[in-house]
Amino acid sequence: MLASQLFGHKRGAFTGAVADHVGLFEAANGGTIFLDEIGDIPLSVQTNLLRVLQEKEITRLGDSRPRKIDARVISATHRDLAKAVESGIFREDLLYRIRVARIQLPPLRKRPEDIPLLASTFLNQYRASSAKPLQDVSSEAMSVLLAYSWPGNVRELKSAIEHAVIHSDGPLIKAGDLPAELEGRRGVEPPARTGDGRDRLLQALRDAKGNRSAAARLLGMSRATFYRKVAELDIQLTKDD
Numbered sequence: 001m002l003a004s005q006l007f008g009h010k011r012g013a014f015t016g017a018v019a020d021h022v023g024l025f026e027a028a029n030g031g032t033i034f035l036d037e038i039g040d041i042p043l044s045v046q047t048n049l050l051r052v053l054q055e056k057e058i059t060r061l062g063d064s065r066p067r068k069i070d071a072r073v074i075s076a077t078h079r080d081l082a083k084a085v086e087s088g089i090f091r092e093d094l095l096y097r098i099r100v101a102r103i104q105l106p107p108l109r110k111r112p113e114d115i116p117l118l119a120s121t122f123l124n125q126y127r128a129s130s131a132k133p134l135q136d137v138s139s140e141a142m143s144v145l146l147a148y149s150w151p152g153n154v155r156e157l158k159s160a161i162e163h164a165v166i167h168s169d170g171p172l173i174k175a176g177d178l179p180a181e182l183e184g185r186r187g188v189e190p191p192a193r194t195g196d197g198r199d200r201l202l203q204a205l206r207d208a209k210g211n212r213s214a215a216a217r218l219l220g221m222s223r224a225t226f227y228r229k230v231a232e233l234d235i236q237l238t239k240d241d
Contacts, residue, residue: 002045004061007052013062025058028071038098039079039090050094073098108150108157113208115145116217118154122161123173130165137164138172139219146218148182198233201226212237 004013008023024033035041041049052058053073057066075098084090108114119137127134137145141164150156164177200219208214216226230237 002041003048006045007048007058008060010060010062013060017062021060023058023060025052025069025071026060026067029069030071032072032074035073035075037077038075039077039081039084043089043091046091046094050091050097053094053097108153109148112146113211113214113217115157116142118157119145119161122158123165126162126165132165132168133171134165134168134173135171136173138174139221140175141173141178142219144175144178144182198235201229201233201235 004017004021004023006023006025008026009017009021011017011020052069055066056070057068059066079090081090081095081099085092085095116137119142123134123137145157145160152159160179160182161173163179164173167177168174201215204215204218205212207218212226213223216223219226221229
C-alpha cells in the first residue's frame with residue numbers, strides 16, 4: 001500500500017486496484033515532495049525509493065514502463081538513522097543519498113522560548129474554529145507549558161492547546177484547561193515565581209541569555225508588558241541585557 005501511494009499503480013495490479021493511480025512522486029513532478037518519518041519506511045520500499053532518487057524515474061506497481069520525474073525530496077525522521085543502519089532496519093546507501101543538506105531541530109524541551117509563540121499560534125487557529133472569545137494563555141497555564149518535558153514535541157503542544165480550547169469557559173486558557181498529564185512530567189523549569197516579580201524577570205533574562213524578546217516570551221508576556229514591568233520594578237537593563 002505504501003509503494004502504491006508513493007509510486008502509483010496500474011489497474012488490476014492487486015485486489016482492489018480498480019483504476020490507474022498516480023503516486024505522490026508523480027504528482028510532485030516539477031515540485032517538492034515531503035517524506036515524513038522516512039526512518040519508518042520498510043526495507044522493501046526503501047529499495048524502490050533509492051532507485052527513484054538515483055534514476056529520477058518511477059515505475060507504477062503492475063506497470064513495466066518507467067516514468068521520468070523531477071522532484072525535490074525533503075525528508076524528516078525522529079530516528080537516529082545511523083543507528084538504524086547499524087541495526088539493519090535502514091539501508092546505508094539510502095542514508096547517504098538523502099543525507100545531503102541537514103537541519104538538526106532540537107526537541108521542544110530544549111527550546112522553551114518557542115513555546116509561547118507556538119502556543120499563541122495554535123490558540124489563534126483553534127479560536128477561529130471554536131468561535132470562543134479566547135484572548136490569551138494565562139500566566140499560570142504558561143508556567144505549566146514551560147515546565148513540561150514535551151516528549152511529543154510540537155505535535156503534543158498543538159494537541160494540548162486544542163484540548164484547552166475545548167475545555168475553556170472564559171477569555172483565558174487556565175492551567176486547569178490543560179491536559180492532566182502536563183502536571184505530572186516536568187522537564188524545563190519555568191522562571192522562578194518568587195518575591196514581587198523582580199526575581200522572575202531577572203531569571204528570565206538569565207535563561208534567555210540577555211535576549212529581552214526571548215525573556216518576555218518565557219514569561220508569557222508581550223515585549224511592551226515586559227518593559228513596563230521592568231520600569232515598575234526599577235530594574236536597570238545594561239547594554240548586554
